[in-house]
Amino acid sequence: MTDLLASTRAELLRLRKWPAFWIVLGTWILLNLTFAYLFNYLAYTTGDSSRMSDGQPREVLLQLMLPSAVPEVFTQGMAMFGGALMLVLGALAVGSGYGWGSWKTVLTQGPSRAAAIGGVVISLALTVIALVAVAFVIDTGVAALIASTEGQPLTLPAVSRILLGILTGSVILGMWTLAGAVIGAIARSPALAVGLGLVWVLVVENLLRGVAGIFSPIKTLTDYMPGTAAGSLAGSLRTTGGPATPGVLDVLTRTESLIVLAAYIAAFAAGTVLLIRRRDMV
Template sequence: MIATIKAEWRKSRLRPGFLIGAGVIAGVTILVYAANWYLALHPLATRGGDRAIVSLATLYPDQFVNNVMGAAFPIGAAMAIVLGALFAGSEYGWGTVKTMFTQRPGRLTVWAGRMFVFGVWMLIMTFVLFGVGAATSVVVALFQGHAITGPAAVDLAKGIGAIWLVFMVNGSIGLALGVLIRQPAAALGIGLTYVLAVEIIAVRIINLINNGQFKNVTEQFVNQNATALTQSFTSPAFGVISPPTISAEHAVLVLAAWGIGLTIVAAGLLRLRDVT
């Protein structure tokens, strides 16, 4: 297992897809902060000038954990799907799957090592998100002459764990599709279509049936729970916000179940199917 992890890390540590993904996450985080900072300082640009739709208090370091959630989802989740599809599907296009599976260790060991390395990359992207968010919030505080105080350590840990889980589950969608379809382009296309369109349409249709009688079904979808989990990170600085109908605890359990289930399905396909 250790040798497999080392080999996978050696292959992926300079892989352009992961480096570009981390760069996109950093860029989106800066863009979100810049846009919100502008809106907070220029109320005339919004709502006819009666008041700003973004409060400066939400951009300071003590609120950065709550603020980066908007950058992490859905754009970060979509990026995780793309990286998962590339990570799993590209090996088939390169023809390296045969080489991996005809040598030791076994298929499941190889898959476990690949999942571990992918999880590390999702953690790196999470750290990039939070690191850039923290740095940008400090810049805002310095320019506004505000005291620099960080969030509580427990809130920071919860935020990192939540975003890593969201990234991993969406990445697992890409991984499973990459293994199923055996090519990255179709896998990432189907994954993005599902997350950005199919799931949204399905949720709306199900909620219309018998005045929402089957709403509990929609509460088991991946990104319904990802949305609820990210929205659970808020504070009075963001104003009065309606709490999500799905609890954070429920969201964590459902997302974990999806991630584990997709990983097992992909492992089963690798174990049982011919690689040719």
């Protein structure tokens, strides 16, 4: 346990000192604010909602920008775009150790392999939870500013709704982060891992879901893919009508989505640990 805690602290320090870490997290926060609030607010204030918000009424746009809608709004982009960025982070965090040769140093001179690899997994999990919490606070602040500007009540969502939103975001982004980590361990290369992961998230799953519409035997498979489960969990929070968000689905129920994503998280974490622990670093 002491080695695990020391490895986790060391990995958190490495991530904090790594520019790529802050670039990925900052990019997600910026994209989240841009698509969730900036475009909708421009469409609302200009009255031109035909392009930026798929023709949604101004009343719907305003409801989506109020504090009470934050739990559902800030999770909508996580299923695809946020997930893709966090997959990149996981792939870089694990795959870079092979490119730099740091895994050889850590695993030959540091603590046990299990502790060293466990520290990476735990540090990524803590990063995801912190990112989701920060995104929620920032979105709430922006929503409160918009509500004050437009003379709307500053009604916060219920505590249960807040916790559900944070849990949903943590599970979705956590699954994609660990998916990147296991791909990094398989590929042993950050560049290859990032490329393979992005192709899967942005291309392969969408193509398979499209094929499932005309070839029913693979529909069962596509219904339980990582992207489908993540999109269904994000979609389960929707209560206000609004523009369709890429990657947000309603294929699985919330319970089914949580179970599937929990299974993927466990499999990806275990796969990362086993691959690095049992394979030669040469």
